[in-house]
Amino acid sequence: MDGPALVSILRQGDTLVASVHTALDDSQMLRFQRDLVEQIGAQRARGVIIDVAALDVLDSFATSTLCDIAEMARLRGARTVVVGIQPAVAFTMVRLGMATPQFEVALDLDDGLEMLSADSASPAPGRRG
Amino acid sequence: MTEAGATDSPEAVPGFDPEALLPVLRRVIGARVASRPDAEDLVQEALARMLKASDRIDPQTAEAYAITTARNLIATRWRDEMRFRERRHQLVEVDHAPTPEDSAVDAEDGRLMAEALSRFSDEDRALLLAHEVDGVPNAELADRIGSTAGAVGARLHRLRMRMRVEYLLIAEGIDPPTTRCRSVLYALASNDRRRRRESDVEGHLLECDTCYALSTRLQPHETTDDGTVRLAIERDADLVQARQAARELAAHLGFAKVELTVIATAVSEMARNVLKFAGSGTITLSALEQGRRGFRVVVADRGPGIPDLEAAVRDGYSTYRGLGLGLGGARRLMDEFDVVSRPGRGTIVTMTKWLEGNP
Numbered sequence A: 001m002d003g004p005a006l007v008s009i010l011r012q013g014d015t016l017v018a019s020v021h022t023a024l025d026d027s028q029m030l031r032f033q034r035d036l037v038e039q040i041g042a043q044r045a046r047g048v049i050i051d052v053a054a055l056d057v058l059d060s061f062a063t064s065t066l067c068d069i070a071e072m073a074r075l076r077g078a079r080t081v082v083v084g085i086q087p088a089v090a091f092t093m094v095r096l097g098m099a100t101p102q103f104e105v106a107l108d109l110d111d112g113l114e115m116l117s118a119d120s121a122s123p124a125p126g127r128r129g
Numbered sequence B: 001m002t003e004a005g006a007t008d009s010p011e012a013v014p015g016f017d018p019e020a021l022l023p024v025l026r027r028v029i030g031a032r033v034a035s036r037p038d039a040e041d042l043v044q045e046a047l048a049r050m051l052k053a054s055d056r057i058d059p060q061t062a063e064a065y066a067i068t069t070a071r072n073l074i075a076t077r078w079r080d081e082m083r084f085r086e087r088r089h090q091l092v093e094v095d096h097a098p099t100p101e102d103s104a105v106d107a108e109d110g111r112l113m114a115e116a117l118s119r120f121s122d123e124d125r126a127l128l129l130a131h132e133v134d135g136v137p138n139a140e141l142a143d144r145i146g147s148t149a150g151a152v153g154a155r156l157h158r159l160r161m162r163m164r165v166e167y168l169l170i171a172e173g174i175d176p177p178t179t180r181c182r183s184v185l186y187a188l189a190s191n192d193r194r195r196r197r198e199s200d201v202e203g204h205l206l207e208c209d210t211c212y213a214l215s216t217r218l219q220p221h222e223t224t225d226d227g228t229v230r231l232a233i234e235r236d237a238d239l240v241q242a243r244q245a246a247r248e249l250a251a252h253l254g255f256a257k258v259e260l261t262v263i264a265t266a267v268s269e270m271a272r273n274v275l276k277f278a279g280s281g282t283i284t285l286s287a288l289e290q291g292r293r294g295f296r297v298v299v300a301d302r303g304p305g306i307p308d309l310e311a312a313v314r315d316g317y318s319t320y321r322g323l324g325l326g327l328g329g330a331r332r333l334m335d336e337f338d339v340v341s342r343p344g345r346g347t348i349v350t351m352t353k354w355l356e357g358n359p
Helices: A026-042 A061-077 A086-098 A109-119 B017-030 B035-051 B060-092 B100-117 B121-133 B137-147 B151-173 B182-190 B191-200 B201-207 B209-218 B236-253 B258-278 B308-314 B326-333
Strands: A007-012 A015-020 A048-053 A078-082 A104-105 B229-234 B283-288 B293-301 B336-342 B346-354
Touching: A015 A026, A015 A109, A026 A048, A026 A061, A026 B017, A026 B236, A048 A061, A048 A109, A048 B293, A061 A078, A061 B258, A078 A109, A078 B100, A086 B258, A104 A109, A104 B346, B017 B060, B035 B060, B035 B308, B060 B100, B100 B121, B100 B151, B121 B137, B121 B229, B137 B151, B151 B182, B151 B209, B182 B191, B182 B201, B191 B201, B191 B258, B201 B209, B201 B336, B201 B346, B209 B293, B229 B236, B229 B258, B236 B283, B236 B293, B258 B283, B258 B293, B258 B326, B258 B346, B308 B326, B326 B336, B326 B346
Parallel strands: A015 A048, A048 A078, A078 A104
Antiparallel strands: A007 A015, B229 B283, B283 B293, B293 B346, B336 B346
16 A cells, blocks of 8 residues: 555464554455455464554445455454444444444454453354354 | 727717716615715716717617616625725735735626626615615614514525625626526525425426536535535545545534544445445535534535435445445434435435534
């Protein structure tokens, strides 16, 4: 991507931590999705954390993209937790009428990491069947 | 090129009788200018101008010409006084002489104002001038015409809106193509929701290219000083820009943080609709001041329109990949939400959020 990174994807153990630093337009969102799903395979990640604390808007497209990422990650053998949804964003998502999104959530990065590590002994939900 | 000796020769005998025009001029000017000496000055000046242009005046239309000339003079005077009033507070710090460009612009502006004023009925114009120029209070005007102060206020309000429309039409050199155009443009300028509906403003805009082009310039009626922002929606990046602009303007108006996110999200949904279905469009953001403060978003496109509007606003409906919350979702986020769409002509979404605690 040109200029300062809009998104960073860092590896921490067998977890990928993807942080969105600034508002993304739709095509940037889709590129993020593609990069992340590629990285899951390349890094053999078992868990993915997407930090959206910097986002002031999660509209229907952004939400559905996050859902897709979680589903694609699941098919690649990783579990996704979205962290850092701001209070105003949460309020708006509910008002907008979003059905309970198909991804797991945690309050912040620490909680997300804890959630994944607590579960790391047992197989990720997607691998069971 | 020949010298135009004949055209402004003072010896040219006018084809009309100046004496016969005096009563007309006195009546027209006297009805509008309260001070008698001022009125007589204007009468003489109007006559002088007519004599100067006498070779261009058809005797048949001399009287009409006289009336127009008188009106223009009054309008110019009105405008000068308004300008003086507006700038009086600056008089102590006048630090630059007007440039030739300034005066050219002012003269042009004055001509436009005069022409706009000439399109009003005598009574309407007299009312406007009395209020705007002479500063006559509404109650006194009400006494004069046997009405109430409230009714006069409302009428003046409408007249000012009409003035904006006429001024714009003249400035743009536009002759509205249909008989409906004017009432639609007036309703648009008045920004009264009920009136907009009654005139089916959006429906007309989608059918009339002329009014569509003018509409964005008339939207921000009585906006606050925070002004209006108009953005083109053509690329993905414009979507992010639109919602950031909406957030900034709304923050400036005093909306709380949660509401800023709500507004930005609604803008995002509507801007995306434009990109997905129409390819391009415009978004107009404006501050409203109608007893209470509000924030209005108008999203307009010239796309294919929405075939089944009812279904589109219903939840879960979507013709593209997404959660299908676009219209229905945005409607839930905003306080007022109107969609007008015409197949093959386009869609206009108008949504408003009112600032709470600001009755």
